[in-house]
Amino acid sequence: ARGVELSADRTLGNWNWWASYTWSKVTDRIDGDDVQRSCDQRNALQAGFGWHNEGGWDFSMAASVHSGWPATDLSLVADGVDDDGEPQFEAVPGTRNADQYPTFTSLDLRLSHRFDVKRGTLLAFIEVSNVLNHDNVCCRDWDLEEDDDGNEFLDYSHDYWMPLLPAIGVLWEF
Numbered sequence: 310a311r312g313v314e315l316s317a318d319r320t321l322g323n324w325n326w327w328a329s330y331t332w333s334k335v336t337d338r339i340d341g342d343d344v345q346r347s348c349d350q351r352n353a354l355q356a357g358f359g360w361h362n363e364g365g366w367d368f369s370m371a372a373s374v375h376s377g378w379p380a381t382d383l384s385l386v387a388d389g390v391d392d393d394g395e396p397q398f399e400a401v402p403g404t405r406n407a408d409q410y411p412t413f414t415s416l417d418l419r420l421s422h423r424f425d426v427k428r429g430t431l432l433a434f435i436e437v438s439n440v441l442n443h444d445n446v447c448c449r450d451w452d453l454e455e456d457d458d459g460n461e462f463l464d465y466s467h468d469y470w471m472p473l474l475p476a477i478g479v480l481w482e483f
Contacts, residue, residue, distance in 0.1 A: 310335045310346075328356040345406040350375040350413070365423040374414045379406030383451055385463050398461060400451070410446040413470075415439045429483030435475070442473040 312333025319326055331353040336343040357371035382403035389397050421434035439445070449465040456462060 323362055324358065324360050326356070326358040328354070330354050339405065345379040347379055347406060349379055349406075350377075352376045367419075367421045367423075369419045371417045372415070373417075374412065377410035377412050377446065380408040380410050380449065381405050382408055383449075383463055383465075385453075385461065400463065410467075413445045414441075414443050415445065416441050416443075426481075429481060432480040432482070433478070434480075435477045438474040438476070439471060440473060444472075445470040 310333065312331060314329055314331040316329040317327070332351065333349070333353070334351065335346040335349040337346050338344075353373075353375035355371065355373050357369060359367065359369035361367040383400055384403065385398040386401045387396060388399040391397050415438065417436065417438045418440055419434060419436035421432055424431045424433070444467075446467045447470045448468045450468050451463055451465045454462055454464045
């Protein structure tokens with residue numbers, strides 16, 4: 310793994326912001342060749358801001374964008390016939406991590422309020438992850454399909470990371 314990260318942050322009164330950009334390259338050595346690792350994300354940008362007041366209220370927003378993760382293709386290859394004379398096929402992976410999923414983006418929001426109670430503090434919050442409900446591809450779901458002539462082929466659909474996800478909670482610190 311190698312890379313470089315640039316970060317900046319600033320606080321001005323009740324407001325703060327931060328941002329970072331990372332360029333990285335993560336590979337595995339396989340049979341003498343360097344191959345992108347499945348978690349490699351060449352370019353990544355994170356940024357956010359927050360606001361808080363003396364009354365215990367906090368609001369924050371964070372955005373994350375990074376290059377899509379590497380992916381490996383899969384194909385069917387004829388592999389002889391079975392005992393009944395039916396053709397056999399084998400699923401064969403393509404070049405490891407030669408494909409790439411689309412760019413990942415997410416915007417998250419959080420609003421919280423801290424209450425002093427007799428025995429400690431309570432923090433009540435509501436947060437929403439992936440506010441824009443972006444379809445962030447995580448992986449492929451492969452299926453064996455058959456065309457109109459009875460020929461089998463591999464087809465895939467994308468699976469996705471979490472959609473818009475609201476959460477509420479209370480944290481009691483004592």
